[in-house]
Amino acid sequence: MSxxxxxxxxxxxxxxxxxxxxxxxxKQKIIVVAVGGNALYPPNSPSFExxxxxxxxxxxxxxxxxxxxxxxxxxxxxxxxVGNLLIQNEKARRLVPSMPLDVLVAETQAQIGxxxxxxxxxxxxxxxxxxxxTPVVTQVVxxxxxxxxxxxxxxxxxxxxxxxxxxxxxxxxxxxxxDRRGGYRRLVPSPKPIRIVxxxxxxxxxxxxxxxxxxxxxxxxxxxxxxxxxxGIEAVIDKDLASSxxxxxxxxxTLLLVTDVRYVSLNFGKKNQADLTEMTVDEAEGYMKEGHxxxxxxxPKMQAAIDFIRKEKREAIITSIGHLKKALDRxxxxxxxxx
Amino acid sequence: MSxxxxxxxxxxxxxxxxxxxxxxxxKQKIIVVAVGGNALYPPNSPSFExxxxxxxxxxxxxxxxxxxxxxxxxxxxxxxxVGNLLIQNEKARRLVPSMPLDVLVAETQAQIGxxxxxxxxxxxxxxxxxxxxTPVVTQVVxxxxxxxxxxxxxxxxxxxxxxxxxxxxxxxxxxxxxDRRGGYRRLVPSPKPIRIVxxxxxxxxxxxxxxxxxxxxxxxxxxxxxxxxxxGIEAVIDKDLASSxxxxxxxxxTLLLVTDVRYVSLNFGKKNQADLTEMTVDEAEGYMKEGHxxxxxxxPKMQAAIDFIRKEKREAIITSIGHLKKALDRxxxxxxxxx
Numbered sequence: 001m002s003x004x005x006x007x008x009x010x011x012x013x014x015x016x017x018x019x020x021x022x023x024x025x026x027k028q029k030i031i032v033v034a035v036g037g038n039a040l041y042p043p044n045s046p047s048f049e050x051x052x053x054x055x056x057x058x059x060x061x062x063x064x065x066x067x068x069x070x071x072x073x074x075x076x077x078x079x080x081x082v083g084n085l086l087i088q089n090e091k092a093r094r095l096v097p098s099m100p101l102d103v104l105v106a107e108t109q110a111q112i113g114x115x116x117x118x119x120x121x122x123x124x125x126x127x128x129x130x131x132x133x134t135p136v137v138t139q140v141v142x143x144x145x146x147x148x149x150x151x152x153x154x155x156x157x158x159x160x161x162x163x164x165x166x167x168x169x170x171x172x173x174x175x176x177x178x179d180r181r182g183g184y185r186r187l188v189p190s191p192k193p194i195r196i197v198x199x200x201x202x203x204x205x206x207x208x209x210x211x212x213x214x215x216x217x218x219x220x221x222x223x224x225x226x227x228x229x230x231x232g233i234e235a236v237i238d239k240d241l242a243s244s245x246x247x248x249x250x251x252x253x254t255l256l257l258v259t260d261v262r263y264v265s266l267n268f269g270k271k272n273q274a275d276l277t278e279m280t281v282d283e284a285e286g287y288m289k290e291g292h293x294x295x296x297x298x299x300p301k302m303q304a305a306i307d308f309i310r311k312e313k314r315e316a317i318i319t320s321i322g323h324l325k326k327a328l329d330r331x332x333x334x335x336x337x338x339x
Numbered sequence: 340m341s342x343x344x345x346x347x348x349x350x351x352x353x354x355x356x357x358x359x360x361x362x363x364x365x366k367q368k369i370i371v372v373a374v375g376g377n378a379l380y381p382p383n384s385p386s387f388e389x390x391x392x393x394x395x396x397x398x399x400x401x402x403x404x405x406x407x408x409x410x411x412x413x414x415x416x417x418x419x420x421v422g423n424l425l426i427q428n429e430k431a432r433r434l435v436p437s438m439p440l441d442v443l444v445a446e447t448q449a450q451i452g453x454x455x456x457x458x459x460x461x462x463x464x465x466x467x468x469x470x471x472x473t474p475v476v477t478q479v480v481x482x483x484x485x486x487x488x489x490x491x492x493x494x495x496x497x498x499x500x501x502x503x504x505x506x507x508x509x510x511x512x513x514x515x516x517x518d519r520r521g522g523y524r525r526l527v528p529s530p531k532p533i534r535i536v537x538x539x540x541x542x543x544x545x546x547x548x549x550x551x552x553x554x555x556x557x558x559x560x561x562x563x564x565x566x567x568x569x570x571g572i573e574a575v576i577d578k579d580l581a582s583s584x585x586x587x588x589x590x591x592x593t594l595l596l597v598t599d600v601r602y603v604s605l606n607f608g609k610k611n612q613a614d615l616t617e618m619t620v621d622e623a624e625g626y627m628k629e630g631h632x633x634x635x636x637x638x639p640k641m642q643a644a645i646d647f648i649r650k651e652k653r654e655a656i657i658t659s660i661g662h663l664k665k666a667l668d669r670x671x672x673x674x675x676x677x678x
Contacts, residue, residue: 047436084435088427095430095497096423097386103450110449110476111442114560114571117476121536122568134540137449137456137474158434197460201473201544208543221453229461232453 029071030206031328033062033256034243034304037077039321040112052115059119061321065328066212067129073206073250074116075243078108078218082236086157086186101156101188102221102232109137109217116214133212134205139197139230140220140237140245146191154190154236154296159183189235193220193242197230199249206250216242244304248311254328255308255316257301262320264302264334266292276334281309284336305336313338368410369545370667372401372595373582373643376416378660379451391454398458400660404667405551406468412545412589413455414582417447417557421575425496425525440495440527441560441571448476448556455553472551473544478536478569479559479576479584485530493529493575493635498522528574532559532581536569538588545589555581583643587650593667594647594655596640601659603641603673605631615673620648623675644675652677 039058042050066072082104089098099107113135124131152175160168165176165184175187196202196216205213219237223230240257247255263275266287279287284306293299298318305316319333327333378397381389405411421443428437438446452474463470491514499507504515504523514526535541535555544552558576562569579596586594602614605626618626623645632638637657644655658672666672 045434045436048438048442051436084431085427087435088424088431090431091434092423092427092430095384096426097384097390099387099450103387103453106449106453107446108449110445110447110452111438113449113476114442114445114478118478118562118569118571125567125569132537132539134537135476137452137476139453139457198471198473200471201547201550204543204547204550205540208540211540211543223457228464230457230464232457 029069030073030250030252031065031070031254031256032073032075032243032247032250032252033258033324034240035062035074035076035321036257036259037079038260039258040076040116041080052119055112055115056119056122058321059116060123061324063120063123063127063129064325066124066131067127068325068328070328071206072212073202073246073252074212074214075216075239075246076112076116076214076218077239078105078112081108081111082218083157090158100232101234101236102223105218105236106137106221109135109221113214113217120212131210131212132208133214135214135217136198136202136205138202138216138220139223140193140216140242141195141197141225141230142191142222142233142235142237143194144224144226144233146189148189148191148235152187152189154188155179155185156188156236157186159185190238191222191235193237193245196220196242196246196249197223202246203250216246238300238304240300240304241307244308247308251312252308253314255305255314256324256328257304257316257318258321258324259298259301259318260320262323262333264293264298264318268292268298278335278337280337280339281306282339302336309336309338368408369412369589369591370404370409370593370595371412371414371582371586371589371591372597372663373579374401374413374415374660375596375598376418377599378597379415379455380419391458394451394454395458395461397660398455399462400663402459402462402466402468403664405463405470406466407664407667409667410545411551412541412585412591413551413553414555414578414585415451415455415553415557416578417444417451420447420450421557422496429497439571440573440575441562444557444575445476445560448474448560452553452556459551470549470551471547472553474553474556475537475541475544477541477555477559478562479532479555479581480534480536480562480564480569481530481572481574481576482533483563483565483572485528487528487530487574491526491528493527494518494524495527495575496525498524529577530561530574532576532584535559535581535585535588536562541585542589555585577639577643579639579643580646583647586647590651591647592653594644594653595663595667596643596655596657597660597663598637598640598657599659601662601672603632603637603657607631607637617674617676619676619678620645621678641675648675648677 085104117133120133168174169176176184179185202215219239219242222233222235266274293302316336317327319327323332424443456472459472507513508515515523516526518524541554558578558581561572561574605613632641655675656666658666662671
């Protein structure tokens with residue numbers, strides 16, 4: 001082999017290696033998008049067909065931005081879906097052994113992941129786009145010393161009668177709380193996500209050209225590490241915080257949080273409501289302290305955005321599914337930046 | 340850059356590229372293992388803890404053979420689990436919208452996939468082995484003209500009363516059959532698997548050094564292709580046939596079918612039962628024709644073995660979970676070969 005050939009071969013192989021790794025060029029374009037429950041599950045106990053239609057509609061919007069050339073990694077909420085599985089487990093408990101919450105979160109990852117995967121694949125095929133969608137069952141490690149375990153705050157699953165609530169409380173040591181809508185609900189901890197167990201596999205799939213990965217659905221299956229062992233626990237992880245962690249790990253350009261409002265607002269729902277199109281992370285923290293973003297709604301989203309920007313010095317965008325495309329062109333939604 | 344350096348660099352990059360692709364050396368060692376229901380779900384409606392313990396025990400046996408240097412891709416059954424989800428859906432149907440069978444199969448992929456993934460990961464960590472386990476939600480395409488659709492034969496889910504069975508039959512056009520254990524059961528088609536939708540992603544993950552992939556669980560989520568669109572259907576796919584397809588696609592060295600017996604037998608359960616340690620694919624086909632392998636038990640396993648060997652000219656092994664390790668050393672179980 002001549003010296004010239006060797007050198008040409010070297011460059012060819014190097015370029016193939018880079019293509020294989022999918023690094024360099026494409027790295028800057030990675031967007032982690034967290035799709036909220038309202039874009040996946042319509043209100044009022046919708047039939048399967050209605051759920052499926054909404055998911056298909058949402059996936060078309062996601063396909064739109066993938067068509068623009070963005071590389072997407074998708075996470076999604078699972079609140080109503082995991083609630084439904086808890087109700088099904090409760091109703092059939094005399095016939096079928098009930099599963100703990102970590103297993104049910106896993107089940108929702110495949111339930112929603114499969115429907116999104118199929119809808120996305122169909123949207124790509126219709127447009128002649130070569131893309132592969134892969135949902136990965138994802139475990140997320142939390143710290144067993146997280147203070148959330150001492151103070152469970154997240155209501156999940158069915159509304160129980162007082163008798164059954166008392167029984168469940170004594171049998172399983174569940175925290176139960178009388179809900180304002182009547183009946184008792186179980187409260188579970190919502191600890192902070194620390195580490196994504198399947199990160200190497202997710203990274204491998206993301207590096208593949210034309211790959212769309214669905215990961216850490218529902219915030220991930222909650223596990224703790226105990227003496228070097230992964231152990232599933234009865235908790236739920238906030239999906240926005242998990243997606244922020246995922247975006248950090250993937251060195252994403254943008255963390256895109258899809259919710260039911262077009263803009264983040266100050267004084268939301270009041271006469272003096274002010275919609276924001278831009279804010280710095282310092283401003284965001286200030287507004288947080290002033291109590292503009294309630295817990296369980298905009299609060300975790302802003303926290304997710306802040307965490308991501310502080311670590312990665314990039315941007316986060318918060319908007320609704322209908323405004324994604326323009327928001328990525330900086331013409332819509334609320335953009336949070338370092339300065 | 341000198342000519343010598345360039346050439347050295349070329350070799351280094353080429354070797355890195357090969358490592359990245361994980362081809363060559365390791366290709367011959369790929370084993371697709373299909374784990375049967377009895378190794379994952381004990382009889383008599385076991386509690387979650389009992390299910391989890393059995394899965395952990397099974398995963399230790401799988402870790403044993405991975406420790407020997409084999410590269411494993413795992414598929415698994417889901418019969419009792421999908422049955423349980425159907426019962427849960429039925430029991431809660433007035434409160435929670437029921438999901439179709441394709442979605443429930445997806446749910447079992449994550450339910451079982453997650454528990455196996457965690458058990459395997461813990462087994463590896465305990466042994467100081469660096470391995471990553473990734474369950475992939477997998478769709479498997481079947482032919483909508485498959486004759487199985489005209490003659491549903493696979494009973495699934497709850498036992499219904501006559502009234503409810505009649506109602507379900509007229510409402511959803513379900514095929515219902517009076518079961519010998521009392522009550523009516525739904526019959527669903529079990530079409531032949533044709534194509535694994537997520538094959539490229541599975542291949543990518545398998546190519547990663549130290550990767551253990553769980554795919555096509557429960558035979559895969561059944562979908563058909565209709566005018567270029569994937570559409571989920573109400574069917575179940577035999578997991579042994581799906582694993583045979585997976586083994587073909589991955590060019591596996593061995594298809595390993597784990598069941599509840601140590602050997603394949605002639606005249607099984609009769610006085611003249613003869614256990615077989617070796618047979619050729621021609622012999623296997625002969626025994627099939629003679630009716631030694633009943634449908635719904637050894638039949639699909641032998642068919643899976645035959646399909647794989649005819650196409651890939653490699654070997655299939657059928658044995659129980661306790662004999663895996665020795666069977667791979669050709670000292671146990673039943674080995675089916677080309678000649």
